Amino acid sequence: MKKNAILGVCLLTLIMSVASPGAQAKTPDDQLIIGxxxxxxxxLDPAAMTGNEVVGIVVNLYDSLVELDPxxxxxxxxALAQTWDVSPDGKTLTFHLRNDVKFHSGxxxxxxxVVWSMRRILHLNLAQASVWKSYGFTKKNVDELVTAPDKYTVKIVLPKENDPQLVIYSLGALGNLGVLDSKTVQSHVQDNDWxxxxxxxxxxxxxxxxxxxWQAKDVLRMKANPDYWRGEPKVNRxxxxxxxxxxxxxxxxxxxDLDVASNMAVSDIxxxxxxxxxxxxxVQRGTMYYVAMNMKDPQFANPKVRExxxxxxxxxxxxxxxxxxxGVLHQRPIKAGMPSTLPDPGYQLDIDKAKALLAEAGYPDGFETTIRSLSDQPFLNIAIAVQSTLMQAGIKAKIITGTGNQIYGAMRERKFDLLVxxxxxxxxxxxxxxxxxxxYNPDNSDAARLTNFQGWRTSFYDKQLNEMIDxxxxxxxxxxQIADYQAIQVRYDKLIPALLPLSQMVDSVVIRNEVKDYQSHPSATTFLREVYKTPEGEKP
Incomplete structure (x- = not known):
């Protein structure tokens, strides 16, 4: 029987079993099934990844130097680094690695x-390079600044003054320095693509x-690594x-039929x-839902229109x-719960004030534009709500929906009008x-390609604000430092930014009670190595 036919039979069987009244399915005890x-x-490339979904996968395929406690x-x-040192001047980080770790290849x-993986991020200059470029690393200096003095020591010299603790946090939180098997990857290089x-x-x-x-928009399967240095995971798949x-x-x-489910509508949750x-x-995360404007568009370059x-x-x-x-209401660029986070400025819907501002900007009758949004919730519902209130001020906005690549791809190319x-x-x-x-946007030129900086994507640039952040x-x-960060928020607000935070993300995950030790991570780096399941009715 052909592969497609087998898949069709399996899907039909699944649908029938779900539809059968009173049928209680059960996932295998040694497998974790996530919807x-x-x-x-x-x-799945750690250097190119964007979005929480892929981070949660990559951190279970790769190891990093350090991790953050959820x-x-x-x-x-x-993690891979047993210990690490920071030089007295704060400019050099030295990591001492375990000597008993093997890649999946053996x-x-x-x-x-580790050094090759770090260099690769900067030389590729894809999404995850932005973080390291903000610390001053470039493809021109990374080869000199990130080195291996011996087989199990990594030395990172910071190219400019930084907070070394933040650099360590980045190594643990982002999952982007998942250490690659350099020999295996190099054997698959095509046209110098690393x-x-x-x-x-x-x-x-x-x-x-x-x-x-991995079959895109279908299924991804991972099996337990029997030789994992921390010990074999508790589920086989x-x-x-x-x-x-x-x-x-x-x-x-x-x-x-599922053990864990995420990305669900509020009513179903x-x-x-x-x-x-x-x-x-x-779990409250640090990411924000926002409405963004493209300041390369003359309409949104006008501060009156943005206001x-x-x-x-x-x-x-x-x-x-x-x-x-x-998510929960939040209108500041710094996430809630930090000592430096100012209270929300209290912006609210004000049609009359918006109409007056549009008239001052030369658009008394509004204008036509587009709103890009993922077709998923809550993005689409937010876009529809914004479309409705824009209309009340004469702004006719057509909603364009699509996949992450279509929507955020346009934003990364700075080819959009409005975007949720x-x-x-x-x-x-x-x-x-x-x-x-x-x-932060240290270089607003198109050539800079700071694609993982939302400031660059929206073409929002203020030299003084960048200096204040530095x-x-x-x-x-x-x-x-707290006062400095509060001053940054005040200036950002006065500049009438191109990106308007409206809600701080809450990630709601539904878990069956037989699943044990599933710990959602605020940084999206949810580790599955300790997760296990107890048979129904059995106490752990």
Whole structure:
């Protein structure tokens, strides 16, 4: 029987079993089955990845030098690096590696692999290079600054003054320095691409799981690494399945066909809270839902127009009706809960004020534009809500939906008008993490290609603001640093930015009670190596 025919029979059998009244499915005890929306899962290459979905996969295929404790983010946990030192002047980080780690290929992991992986990020200059470029690394200096003095020692010399603790947080939070098997990747290089094409659908890690197969927008399977240096994972296989419809996810986890489900609609999440055999786990992340404007467009380059848009968003209405389970009201670029985060400025829908601003800008009758949005929730509902309030001021906005690559791809090319999105890092427990992703833009030229900086994507640039961000990072007096970050937020607000935060992300995950030790990570780096399942009714 052909592969497609076999797949069809399996799907039909699944549908029939789900539809059968009273049928209670059960996933295998040695497998973890996760349901999610994979529309934004575009590549498995750690250097090119964007979005929380892929981060959660990459950290289970690869190991990093250090990790952040999910229960206390500022607690750094040893991983490939058993210990590390910071020089007295704060300019040199030295990591001392374990000597018993092997890649999935069987090749030993050494300092040269760590160095090559770091160099690759800068030379490729894809999404994850932006973080390291903000620290001053470039493809011209990385070969000199990141070195391996011996087989199990890595030395990183910071190219400019930085907060070394933030650099360590970045190594643990981002998952982007997943250490690659340099020999394996180099054997798959095509046209000097550093193995990027091959790694888009393959992996070369040393992590607790080994990639079995990935079929885009269908299924991704990982099997346990029996030789993992921390010990073999507690489940033999992890299967991630793509579901675009929230109601399908709800039905599947209710029936027991899934162990974990994410990316669900608020109504379905709330309904599942009442199920005694399910637990809803909500974790607040540092990323923001936002409405972004492209300042390369003459309309949005006008501060009066941007200010009008700021008053054409029903922040309270959107958060009350659309965001429970997805996010909480937040209008600042620095995530909530930080000592430096100012209270929200309190912007709210004001049609009359917006109309007056548009008239001052030369658009008394409004104008036509477009809003780009993922076709998933809550993005699409936010876009529809914004479209409705824009219309009340005469702005006719056509909604363009698509996949992550289509929507964020246009943003990375700076070819969009308005966009409803989510971003902002906030993964490291430091204010700079949010500012770097949402505000900082050290070079606004098209050639800079700072594609992982939302500031660059929107063409929002202010030299003084960049300098204030640089200075705050280096401030050693804690109280002065807090004041510096608050001053940054005040200036950002006065500049009428091109990116308007409206809600801070809450990630709601539904978990069956037989799944144990599943700990959602605030930085999206959810580790699955300790997860296990107890048979139904059995106490752990």
């Amino acid at each position: 999610m929306n994979m529309n934004n899962l575009l590549t 229960k206390q983010l500022n607690h750094v946990i040893p 090749n030993p992991l050494t300092a040269e692999d 193995g990027n094409r091959w790694l888009s659908t393959n992996e070369a890690g040393s992590g607790p799981f080994i990639l079995d197969t 992890v299967v991630l399945r793509h579901f675009q419809e929230s109601q399908t996810l709800r039905l599947m986890i209710e029936k027991g 709330n309904a599942l809270r009442k199920q005694p055999d399910l637990t809803v786990e909500a 009008a848009i700021r008053y054409l968003i029903d922040y309270k209405g959107i958060n009350k009706a659309l965001m429970p389970g997805y 999105g989510r971003g902002g890092s906030g993964m490291e427990p430091h204010p700079h993490s949010s500012l770097r992703a949402l505000v 200075q705050a990072l280096l401030e050693r007096d804690p109280q002065k």
